[in-house]
Amino acid sequence: MAERTKARTRAARVRIDVQHAPVAEPRRRPKNRKAQIAAVAAEAFSERGYHGVSIDEIATTVGISGPALYRHFPNKYALFLHAATGLATSLEDAIARDAESAAASPAERLDQQIVAAIRTTVANRKTAGLYRWESRYLEPADRAIIRAAITSVNRRMGETLARMRPGLTEQDDFQICVAVLSVVGSVTAHRAHLPTRRLEQLLLDACRAVARTELPLHDAPAHRPPAPAGIASSNKREVLLHEAIRLFHARGYHEVSIEEIGSAAGINASGVYRHFASKSDLLSAAFHRAAERLAVAVGTALAGSTTPRDALRSLVEVYVHLSFGQSELMSVYFAEIGSLPEAQRTELRNVQRLNVEEWSRLLNEVRADLSVVECRFLVHAALNLVLDVGRVMHFEPAPANEARVRALMLATLFGSASGA
Structure with a gap:
């Protein structure tokens, strides 16, 4: 009898628990x-x-x-x-x-x-x-x-x-505005960190310096004879690399096929694979070519300088000259790193980082008012504007164009319109 009573009590408790059990809410799609x-x-x-x-x-x-x-x-x-x-x-x-x-x-x-x-x-x-x-x-x-x-x-x-x-002339105004926005946009190209308020002030000061830059005068327009075509390389590997860089720059890495690169170089697809195992190997070779030329430029600038300020001026000069002379290569170098396989991407990002660190170390010696991280932001900003301003100049390798970009870079780095 006692056992029967206990069983009824347990059953009643179960019914009560079931009656009071929470009903699952239907899953709703977030409004955002x-x-x-x-x-x-x-x-x-x-x-x-x-x-x-x-x-x-x-x-x-x-x-x-x-x-x-x-x-x-x-x-x-x-x-x-x-x-x-x-x-x-x-x-x-x-x-x-x-x-x-x-x-x-x-x-x-x-x-x-x-x-x-x-x-x-x-x-x-x-x-x-x-x-x-x-x-x-x-x-x-x-x-x-x-x-x-x-x-x-x-x-x-x-x-x-x-x-x-x-x-200001209309052209000067436009080029300075492009440089200002490039300085601002440079923060998207790296992941260095600063407190928000300090970052805003650092970028604002750099933009103010750029906005007040006195740009060198343009040379008087003159008829320039077309540049000589030069002698084509007979090295098939170099020809392939040259055509790949040109096509990657014009249309983007993913829009270009091995067959198109081979055709531009006068080689069939099977011939391309005798020199490069894959399209990504071609892109990697282009990156290493750019990194090597940057390394040579840095070495040349440092070897001929006696102070950090002189070294930075020399770095600016050789970097601008390289960017105008090899604009397609440098554009691919910055635009297509995400297209590389992860291992190669990591390796080349490290190479780029070391280059920026060299500039940042020198700038920190010149500007003791800034931390190394703040110098890194300014170096990225200065490098960034070369491509942006250079593109609106169509990278025409006129001395005045290069002088203008140098002036904008120096203003960004040194924080004054004169770059002194």
Whole structure:
């Protein structure tokens, strides 16, 4: 009898527990799922390039299936377009939102615009450089949208700079604005860290110095006879490397095939493999070529200098000259590192890092007011503007063009318009 009573009591307790058991909430899709997907995709595209990222990888990182991702974006290109255009237009919006104060002087106004650009770029640091290299994989009409956004930012900033420095020519104004935005954007090219407030001030000071730079006068336009074609190399390996660099620069590594490289070099595909085991070996060879030439340039500059300041001036001169003389090679060197296999990518990033450290050490000896990390930021900024300003000059190897880029680099590094 007692056992029967205990059994009834246990059964009653079970019924009570079941009645009061919490009912599982139905799983709801986060309201910001699309934004989550876009953020993950933008970071992945920035890190490894458009072709190095798959839809499945993005979906897995977000924690959803591929079909679930397609409810928000129809394909990888749509994701890429969203990321690339969003980053460019966010910069345009940041400058436009900073409404002009009637009481602000042109110099104050320019500071406001620069700070707005810095804060937007730093807030999106992991992804803000995406449009710079990867936008070449966009359709022409979509690429034009990004170009229009960046042009708008340049125009707004240029109008303010023209009021601050009314004697500037339109060309000077444009080139200085490109350099200012390049200094800001340089933080997307590396992962050095500074407290946010200090980083803002460091970049603002560098941009102010660039904005006040007195650019050397352009030479009077003169008819230049076409450069001689030169004698073609008979070394098939060198010919292949030359044509690969040219095609990688023009269209991007992933858009070029081994067959196209061989055809440009006058060699069939099987002949290419006698010199390079794969397309990635061609790219790796291009990287090592650039790294070797940079190493020689650094060695030459240091050997002929007696002070850290002189060494930096020499480094600036040889680096600019190399960049203008080998613009396709240097562009590939900075644009395509994400296309290399991981082991080679790590090795070459270490080579790039050592080069920056050499510059930073010298700058720290010149500018005792800065830490080594702060010097590293300025070195990245100075190197970055060479490619950006050089591109708007079409890397025309005129002495005045190189002198202008040198002046902008020295202002960035030394923190004064004269670079003294």
